[in-house]
Amino acid sequence: MRHIQKAVVIGSGVMGSGIAAHLANIGIPSLLLDIVPKELTEAEQAKGLTLESPQVRNRLSQGAVQKLFKQKPAPLASKSNAALITAGNLEDHMEQLGEADWIIEVVVENLDVKKKVFEKVDQYRKPGSIVSSNTSGISIEAMVEGRSEDFSKHFLGTHFFNPPRYLKLLEVIPAQSTDPEVVQFMKTFGEDTLGKGVVFAKDTPNFIANRIGTYGLLVTVKEMLNGGYSVGEVDSVTGPLIGRPKSATFRTLDVVGLDTFIHVAKNVYDQVEGQEKEVFDVPDFMLKMRDNGWLGSKSGQGFFKKEGKEILQLNPETLEYEARGKLKAASVEMAKQEKGFSGKMKTLVYGKDRASELLWSILAPVLVYSAELNGEIADDITGIDQAMKWGFGWDKGPFETWDAIGVAKSVERMKAEGMNVPEWVENMLAEGHDSFYKEENADLYFYHNGSYHPVEENEKVINLKRLKKKNGVIKKNSGASLIDLGDGVALLEFTSPNNAIGMDITQMINYAVDEVSKNYKGLVIGNQGKNFCVGANLAMILMEAQDDNIFEIDMVVKHFQQAMMKLKYSSFPVVAAPFGMTLGGGTEVCLPADHIQASAETYMGLVEVGVGLIPGGGGNKELYLNYYNSLPKGVDFDLQKVANRVFEMIAMAKVSTSAAEARDYNFLSQSDGISVNGDHLIYDAKQAVLHLAENYTVPVKRKVPVVGEPGYATLLLGAQSMYQSGFISEHDLKIAKKLAYVIAGGKVPYGTEVDEEYLLQLEREAFLSLIEKPKSQQRMQHMLVKGKPLRN
Numbered sequence: 001m002r003h004i005q006k007a008v009v010i011g012s013g014v015m016g017s018g019i020a021a022h023l024a025n026i027g028i029p030s031l032l033l034d035i036v037p038k039e040l041t042e043a044e045q046a047k048g049l050t051l052e053s054p055q056v057r058n059r060l061s062q063g064a065v066q067k068l069f070k071q072k073p074a075p076l077a078s079k080s081n082a083a084l085i086t087a088g089n090l091e092d093h094m095e096q097l098g099e100a101d102w103i104i105e106v107v108v109e110n111l112d113v114k115k116k117v118f119e120k121v122d123q124y125r126k127p128g129s130i131v132s133s134n135t136s137g138i139s140i141e142a143m144v145e146g147r148s149e150d151f152s153k154h155f156l157g158t159h160f161f162n163p164p165r166y167l168k169l170l171e172v173i174p175a176q177s178t179d180p181e182v183v184q185f186m187k188t189f190g191e192d193t194l195g196k197g198v199v200f201a202k203d204t205p206n207f208i209a210n211r212i213g214t215y216g217l218l219v220t221v222k223e224m225l226n227g228g229y230s231v232g233e234v235d236s237v238t239g240p241l242i243g244r245p246k247s248a249t250f251r252t253l254d255v256v257g258l259d260t261f262i263h264v265a266k267n268v269y270d271q272v273e274g275q276e277k278e279v280f281d282v283p284d285f286m287l288k289m290r291d292n293g294w295l296g297s298k299s300g301q302g303f304f305k306k307e308g309k310e311i312l313q314l315n316p317e318t319l320e321y322e323a324r325g326k327l328k329a330a331s332v333e334m335a336k337q338e339k340g341f342s343g344k345m346k347t348l349v350y351g352k353d354r355a356s357e358l359l360w361s362i363l364a365p366v367l368v369y370s371a372e373l374n375g376e377i378a379d380d381i382t383g384i385d386q387a388m389k390w391g392f393g394w395d396k397g398p399f400e401t402w403d404a405i406g407v408a409k410s411v412e413r414m415k416a417e418g419m420n421v422p423e424w425v426e427n428m429l430a431e432g433h434d435s436f437y438k439e440e441n442a443d444l445y446f447y448h449n450g451s452y453h454p455v456e457e458n459e460k461v462i463n464l465k466r467l468k469k470k471n472g473v474i475k476k477n478s479g480a481s482l483i484d485l486g487d488g489v490a491l492l493e494f495t496s497p498n499n500a501i502g503m504d505i506t507q508m509i510n511y512a513v514d515e516v517s518k519n520y521k522g523l524v525i526g527n528q529g530k531n532f533c534v535g536a537n538l539a540m541i542l543m544e545a546q547d548d549n550i551f552e553i554d555m556v557v558k559h560f561q562q563a564m565m566k567l568k569y570s571s572f573p574v575v576a577a578p579f580g581m582t583l584g585g586g587t588e589v590c591l592p593a594d595h596i597q598a599s600a601e602t603y604m605g606l607v608e609v610g611v612g613l614i615p616g617g618g619g620n621k622e623l624y625l626n627y628y629n630s631l632p633k634g635v636d637f638d639l640q641k642v643a644n645r646v647f648e649m650i651a652m653a654k655v656s657t658s659a660a661e662a663r664d665y666n667f668l669s670q671s672d673g674i675s676v677n678g679d680h681l682i683y684d685a686k687q688a689v690l691h692l693a694e695n696y697t698v699p700v701k702r703k704v705p706v707v708g709e710p711g712y713a714t715l716l717l718g719a720q721s722m723y724q725s726g727f728i729s730e731h732d733l734k735i736a737k738k739l740a741y742v743i744a745g746g747k748v749p750y751g752t753e754v755d756e757e758y759l760l761q762l763e764r765e766a767f768l769s770l771i772e773k774p775k776s777q778q779r780m781q782h783m784l785v786k787g788k789p790l791r792n
Contacts, residue, residue: 004028004184004193008100010117012064015162016070016106017085017135019069022164024084025600026193034060036089041384054092054716060511061087075165077600077658090120097124104158106134107261114143122151132158137206140175152177156186159207160196161391166601170196171207182265191458194599195676199383205271208377208384209391212398215266215543216366218279220249223361224282226416227354231303231313232324237332237355238362243341243347243395249312250303253565254296258289274308276369285316291321301761317523323410331354334533337642341396342404349405361403364414370398371422380448381436382455388664399436399446408434424709442470459682464493464528469582475511479504482512487688488521491682499529501585501617502537503556509563517571522689526577526682535584536560540612541676542780547773554768560585560617561760568592568698573692577685578602579678583655585668591622594692595697596672597685598659604667605655610789612731612776614739617768621759624743626666628704639751640714643707647715647743651736702754706745714738731775731792738766 008128009020013033020030036057040049049056065085076082097103103125112135121131127150129305133143140157146531147155148356157173174183191196200209206214224234231250239248240480247254247716249298253261262282264526269280288300289295294530296302296312305312305321312321321489331351349360360468380386385397396404408429410420426446428436436447437455444466445452457463467483474482478494492512494505516523526532544552567574569587576590586602598604606619614620627642648654649665656662659674667675673688675681707714719736724726727738742762745754775792782790 002101004101004189004695005103006100007102008033008097009104009106009122010034011106011134011674012061012087014103014465015104015160015164017061017064017068018075018104018162018164019086019104019134019160020065020193024081025077025658026163026195027084028193028470029084029086029092029098031086031087031088032064033090033093034059034064035406036091055141057089057092058087061089072162074657075163077165078321080664080666081660082382088266090117093125094120095426097121097129098126100125100129102130103134104134106337107133108269109138111142111472114138115226118143118147118151118155122147123439125151129154130186130187132734133157133487134158134160136210141735142171144175144177153179154182155208156183157201157203158186159201160188160210162227167391167393168195168197169209169387170194170198170483171201171209171387171471172198173201173203173207174783175203185641191587191677192460192680193676195678197386199381199387200381200391202377202379204377205268208387210264210365211268211373211377212370212384212388213392214261214268215276215369216362217249217261217281218256218265219254219365221283221360221361222279227287227356227358227361229327229358230325231316233327233359236326236328237348237359241335242345242359242363243401245393254302254304257298258286258295258302262286262290275366277462279365283316283631285319285348285379288319289314304484313320323764327355329353330693331356337749345401345404346406351412361414364410364419365418367398367410367752368414368419371425372548374422375426380446380453382446382741403435403437406434407436416599439466439469443464450721458680460677460683462682462686464491464682471475472514474515475508477504477508480508482508482515485524485682485686487686487690488693489686490516490520490522491524491525491686492525493527494529494533495527496537499527499531499533499586500535500537501533501560501589502540503559503753505558506556506563507704509567513563513566515571522575523570523684524689525593526575526685528682531581531586533586534580534581535607536617536720538780539784542777545777547782548770550772553771554764555700557616557764560588563616564588565756565760573689573696573699575688575692577681577687578604579681583607584615584619585617588617588619588622591619591626591667595688596668597681597688598662598672598674599669599678600659600674600676600679601678603655603657604659604665605653606650606660607653607655609651609735609739610646610779611783612735612771612773612779614742614763615650615734618756618760618763620646620739620763621756623649623666626669630666630669639705639706640711643711643743647740650743651739701756704759705751705753706748706759708741708748708750710744710750712740712744714745729791731773734773735776736771738770742766746772 005030007030009016009030010033011151012032014478023030037059044056065087081219105120107113107117131154144152144155155175156178159171161167161212172186187198187765192198222633235248235250239246265280265282283771293299294301303314313324314324331348331353335347338344338347374381381399385399388394390398401752414421418544438445446454451509471484474484479492479502480496483493485491574593576593577597578590579602581603582604584607587606606615608615624646631637656665662668675684719733723733746762778792779790
């Protein structure tokens, strides 16, 4: 059985160090190597170092590791993960290649340089170790030429997308000599361990995502010039409106870097002919931008430039910056009213205004181009669609988009406008098939060579939407559903807007506990929305508060607290499966669970202070218990330190930047799980339920010691000092006093043992007293309207 327990990354640039960081995040140690510097820096000379000093010889890779701490978005899920990366160089540490199970090359995109690296690697690697190149488009066959038989059998392309921690796509490109077992292993390892969406690509220029993505970007640039659109106008309609990232077209180019983009485009330009070559011929104004050093974010200006608070756009004709424009059109406003993707896209591309003309002109060529390359760059359309979704952040791939606008109608228009639609697409329509994908019995099929084939998925991918179509739901209301996951496990899914918690979700939690206790082994709390849960229904709470319905709010909060206790002390295991934003009430739902199985990208925090409140659903109590229970048993400890830490976490509204950091913050315990692949989260949570159900015992209620009145005074010292120094407002101090009182356990002697119900009552009383305050209501209103905290 093949395992990867140690890796070597050759090349410590942004991409190489990012891959080493991603390996560290999943617990794989790596050796990061780069060339030995030829000259000393002034700082090194001042320290009396020489070219033979290890810190000089390892300078490039060591510097790259240090940069990981400053980069944004952060490559490391937890700063402590950097300990798994060892810095070295390509002269002193080559023998350590013999200890590695995987050697990944991430040097400059130059075939000769890469071949020289692989020649050295071939001398030092151990037989059977996998060697791969992170090239974005250089031929895999050309790289492996002249290598030993064992090297050739274990060599392939593994193209990560930047930044490796966050972008899901991993293109795996085998050479003709690659052992099929190695190819299959890299797919399984890529999905299950690296947490990637793996697509098999063929050894063609720029592989899949960069080939189509670069083509689409250049088509858009040329349509902008032909149609007289501005940079800002194009970006205003090529982002979320059509299911693409917020960075749209030109902001994406600024983030990628114009020099990188031109290099990638030239790679295709040099290897193709005819009309395709024309598209990959980068316009002159972009070459001038590169020559001027206007490369985008890394140089401070590109297609956009920030001056003060204003963002200016580049005029491609004058190469001067001007006020940013926005494309206003009837089709855009009408599309915003449509609910589904298909309705939006049809409204946009079949409209009769400037926005519709632009979108049709940039979309139709990309659809046709993708169809022309089907079979050449990937085995089938699923590889192309997945690559664009996972690598470029598209909501829908080219063929899914084509289905959305109607294949027959769009092909008729394409042909009328003189476009050459690939024969296989016309054949599909002639056979009576009007879509590239179809669903039967909630299973998904794709069209290929005259018939439909099942879309292959990893067994760990559970699609809740399709599962509900297949099995139905046990029960649902306006905010949640209870679903049968199979094998005796039920799933409670939030379905309210933003998955915000209201009475409907509380009611469904109560129903779920009763139903699962009678008919199931255990419960998963999870969903597949944009975020797990952004907290309570703030608009509802504010409306009741403004109407002085404090009794109503008290009842709602009390019911929620009781539902959380019901979950915590149920007769079966409960596993919460958070991901993305898991804030306020979202965190409070997770904390009482027997086990939390979190997605690696989970951002947890009790953030109620930001809206003038404190947690009211048991969050203060549960976080305090987490800290208290994490202390070693039988050892004297300072209870005040526990209270101080919990107070700080909640008062500062600290939010983890990853599941690993959520563990550092004690939102997760050491025994809780982290799923690197978010698509496997529900599966992993279900397995955790089944494991716990084997010998499940109901938790026993225990009293917990609190710091009481003297501890309350200690907690307030820091807050009062900050108030007197002008760092926090008078209302911030009021909130801090309420929070400190709850964390301290009220006016009791230090060390008094209290029960959970007592702490919940303190929490609820403090929550209700704050909600009555006009300044808290102003903060809530501001958050709802502006989406950011108010400091009043």
